[in-house]
Amino acid sequence: MNIDTSPIAAIATAPGRGGIGVVRASGKNLQGLVTALFGTTQLQPRHASYLPFRQADGSIIDQGIAIFFPGPHSYTGEDVLELQGHGGPIVLQLLLARVLEAGAELGLRLAEPGEFTRRAYLNDKLDLAQAEAVADLIDASTEAAAKSASQSLSGAFSKTVNALVDGVTGLRMLVEATLDFPEEEIDFLEKSDARGQLKAIVESLDQVFRQAAQGALLREGLNVVLVGQPNVGKSSLLNALAGNDVAIVTPIAGTTRDKVTETIQIEGIPLNIIDTAGIRTVDDSIDVVERIGIERTWAEVGKADVILHLLDADQGPTRADENIMAAFPPEVPVLRVWNKIDLSGHKPSVDEMADAVHVYLSAHENLGIDLLRAELLRIAGWQQTGESLYLARERHLIALKNAGAHLARAGEHAAQNDQSLDLFAEELRLAQAQLSSITGEFSSDDLLGVIFSRFCIGK
Numbered sequence: 485m486n487i488d489t490s491p492i493a494a495i496a497t498a499p500g501r502g503g504i505g506v507v508r509a510s511g512k513n514l515q516g517l518v519t520a521l522f523g524t525t526q527l528q529p530r531h532a533s534y535l536p537f538r539q540a541d542g543s544i545i546d547q548g549i550a551i552f553f554p555g556p557h558s559y560t561g562e563d564v565l566e567l568q569g570h571g572g573p574i575v576l577q578l579l580l581a582r583v584l585e586a587g588a589e590l591g592l593r594l595a596e597p598g599e600f601t602r603r604a605y606l607n608d609k610l611d612l613a614q615a616e617a618v619a620d621l622i623d624a625s626t627e628a629a630a631k632s633a634s635q636s637l638s639g640a641f642s643k644t645v646n647a648l649v650d651g652v653t654g655l656r657m658l659v660e661a662t663l664d665f666p667e668e669e670i671d672f673l674e675k676s677d678a679r680g681q682l683k684a685i686v687e688s689l690d691q692v693f694r695q696a697a698q699g700a701l702l703r704e705g706l707n708v709v710l711v712g713q714p715n716v717g718k719s720s721l722l723n724a725l726a727g728n729d730v731a732i733v734t735p736i737a738g739t740t741r742d743k744v745t746e747t748i749q750i751e752g753i754p755l756n757i758i759d760t761a762g763i764r765t766v767d768d769s770i771d772v773v774e775r776i777g778i779e780r781t782w783a784e785v786g787k788a789d790v791i792l793h794l795l796d797a798d799q800g801p802t803r804a805d806e807n808i809m810a811a812f813p814p815e816v817p818v819l820r821v822w823n824k825i826d827l828s829g830h831k832p833s834v835d836e837m838a839d840a841v842h843v844y845l846s847a848h849e850n851l852g853i854d855l856l857r858a859e860l861l862r863i864a865g866w867q868q869t870g871e872s873l874y875l876a877r878e879r880h881l882i883a884l885k886n887a888g889a890h891l892a893r894a895g896e897h898a899a900q901n902d903q904s905l906d907l908f909a910e911e912l913r914l915a916q917a918q919l920s921s922i923t924g925e926f927s928s929d930d931l932l933g934v935i936f937s938r939f940c941i942g943k
């Protein structure tokens with residue numbers, strides 16, 4: 485990741501054709517670029533001006549809107565120039581090339597992925613959790629995920645985390661002040677109600693972790709492997725599960741497409757369903773190529789959050805089903821779903837048995853589908869609490885968890901009454917550092933590189 489601060493430019497809109505397309509530039513001082521592009525025409529700050537965009541020789545590339553945002557009142561905190569032209573790939577490439585040429589003397593170069601947002605972060609327009617929410621909002625695969633990302637982007641998550649940091653910092657200052665007066669240490673814990681304060685902080689941390697963990701579900705979803713013999717009703721079940729929501733689901737960014745994956749959602753939680761039609765166990769009768777395919781499928785099964793094994797309630801398990809069941813990795817929970825109960829005469833129900841949870845339903849008659857949905861949500865760990873959720877990332881969850889562990893250790897030192905106040909203070913300091921890493925107060929360049937390089941160019 486480039487950390488030089490020379491001005492940057494990129495096409496900010498998605499590739500392909502669209503009604504409009506935007507070329508965006510950002511830099512400490514872009515007045516020179518404005519002049520190079522538009523001559524003596526002044527651009528009134530933050531006002532749209534309809535103008536011709538010209539090549540150096542005066543010929544017109546396009547006509548469009550130019551908006552100049554002088555820093556610091558801009559997305560990046562620097563001067564930003566936005567040119568909105570027609571959204572065709574060629575016209576935008578020409579416009580970008582022209583902008584780069586016009587800015588050559590200023591050192592204008594092509595932006596790297598996420599560099600606009602990185603500058604917004606470095607110039608304190610956004611904290612790190614908000615910057616991540618920009619990418620999460622753009623990549624959101626369900627409405628609920630988009631809503632939570634937008635919460636985080638508005639700063640609600642950061643505000644909660646900052647309140648925790650403040651709580652820990654306040655307590656830490658108390659403790660450190662006392663460290664200088666050893667004779668008073670013993671009284672300190674009583675007088676300041678340090679234990680009570682710590683307990684309150686731990687309780688809010690638990691709540692934030694819950695909200696973040698639930699939000700993370702909206703982001704990551706549940707990986708479901710669907711196993712079942714031909715004609716058992718796999719497609720019918722997917723349709724029944726998806727209900728009316730199927731239309732607004734898009735595949736999660738980065739999902740590999742080399743296998744049949746369908747994404748549906750239940751209460752806003754994406755379910756990434758991998759259809760392993762025709763999975764079988766390895767025996768001596770198969771050749772090497774087939775064996776590799778089968779082993780790959782089984783590797784997929786081993787990584788799933790849940791195996792959904794669909795069977796025919798009327799016919800019972802086939803020989804192939806029995807072989808496959810024996811081969812399921814023991815660490816992955818199994819839902820054994822008996823379909824076609826309209827033929828078998830079973831009632832829709834859930835039965836917790838030693839080997840697995842069994843669900844009886846009919847995909848075709850839409851019986852018992854809610855029972856299966858509820859089981860899937862239970863396995864996902866979804867609890868509808870009505871709390872607002874934060875579209876947290878794994879990184880945030882780990883930091884919250886680590887902070888919780890340090891606070892727990894701080895609690896142990898406080899409980900021992902063994903005058904280990906310096907250890908108490910040290911654990912508070914470590915908890916604080918973990919929490920601060922979420923909003924990026926003490927972030928390393930490596931972390932920033934990882935986060936921003938996953939953005940698209942132009943963001």
Ligand code: GDP
Nearest residue numbers: 714715716717718719720823824846847848849
């Ligand atoms: P797949 O090959 O596993 O994807 O199975 P399909 O979903 O294509 O279903 C195979 C056949 O079973 C179709 O004719 C469905 O209409 C039928 N089917 C699916 N679910 C049910 C059910 O609950 N009851 C009955 N009677 N038929 C079903």
Ligand code: ZN
Nearest residue numbers: 622623939940
């Ligand atoms: Zn993206």
